[in-house]
Amino acid sequence: MNFNGHHPYQYILFDLDDTLYPEESGLMAAIGERITRYMVQIVGIPADDAPLRRRTYYQRYGTSLRGLMVDFNIEPEDFLAFVHNVNPADFFGPSPPLDFMLHELPLRKVIFTNADAPHSERVLNTLQVRAHFEQIFDAHTVNYITKPDPLAYHKVLAQLGVAGTSCIMVDDKPRNLIPAKDLGMTTILVGNNSGASAAIDYAVPTIFHVEAVIKNLLPVERL
Numbered sequence: 001m002n003f004n005g006h007h008p009y010q011y012i013l014f015d016l017d018d019t020l021y022p023e024e025s026g027l028m029a030a031i032g033e034r035i036t037r038y039m040v041q042i043v044g045i046p047a048d049d050a051p052l053r054r055r056t057y058y059q060r061y062g063t064s065l066r067g068l069m070v071d072f073n074i075e076p077e078d079f080l081a082f083v084h085n086v087n088p089a090d091f092f093g094p095s096p097p098l099d100f101m102l103h104e105l106p107l108r109k110v111i112f113t114n115a116d117a118p119h120s121e122r123v124l125n126t127l128q129v130r131a132h133f134e135q136i137f138d139a140h141t142v143n144y145i146t147k148p149d150p151l152a153y154h155k156v157l158a159q160l161g162v163a164g165t166s167c168i169m170v171d172d173k174p175r176n177l178i179p180a181k182d183l184g185m186t187t188i189l190v191g192n193n194s195g196a197s198a199a200i201d202y203a204v205p206t207i208f209h210v211e212a213v214i215k216n217l218l219p220v221e222r223l
């Protein structure tokens with residue numbers, strides 16, 4: 001892309017889980033186990049029904065949270081606190097390379113996650129990168145109508161006061177990038193999920209590869 005020395009970008013929207021830290025850390029697997037536990041112990045869903053129901057909710061509603069709200073009228077804040085009752089420091093530590101990369105990227109940065117803000121704060125503080133992010137848009141911000149529902153993206157753009165074309169979105173789930181692309185965002189898929197799709201502008205193996213992609217989108221600074 002050539003913007004003749006100008007570029008349209010103002011914000012990078014970063015997903016949190018499995019994007020800023022690697023899937024292999026096991027943190028999301030631990031949260032997934034707690035989601036199943038919540039369904040069985042708190043909601044009373046039979047244990048052998050819970051895994052299939054989780055998958056169905058993920059496909060139909062985007063998250064288990066949304067499905068449980070629709071089917072069982074659960075209290076979303078209770079659910080989010082329960083499933084995120086894990087300590088990120090048990091799974092990974094500070095990431096000076098991530099800190100350095102974020103420092104090097106000359107755009108404003110926000111978090112756009114389907115998790116909740118307290119979990120996001122714990123993850124960002126564990127990685128020691130909290131200071132780079134101006135805002136955290138979480139499940140609560142979007143009224144629990146989470147990614148990949150287009151309403152969530154509209155809400156974030158409205159709060160930022162910018163058009164989609166001003167944003168670069170970074171996420172590990174191909175399906176989360178489809179509404180982003182529809183709204184004019186530039187999209188970067190991170191991680192091992194296969195992502196051959198018109199909605200994905202760039203696919204990179206780790207978060208650390210994002211720096212080169214974004215720097216290539218920006219004009220070279222004049223010396």
Ligand SMILES: [Mg+2]
Nearest residue numbers: 015017018172
């Ligand atoms: Mg993710």
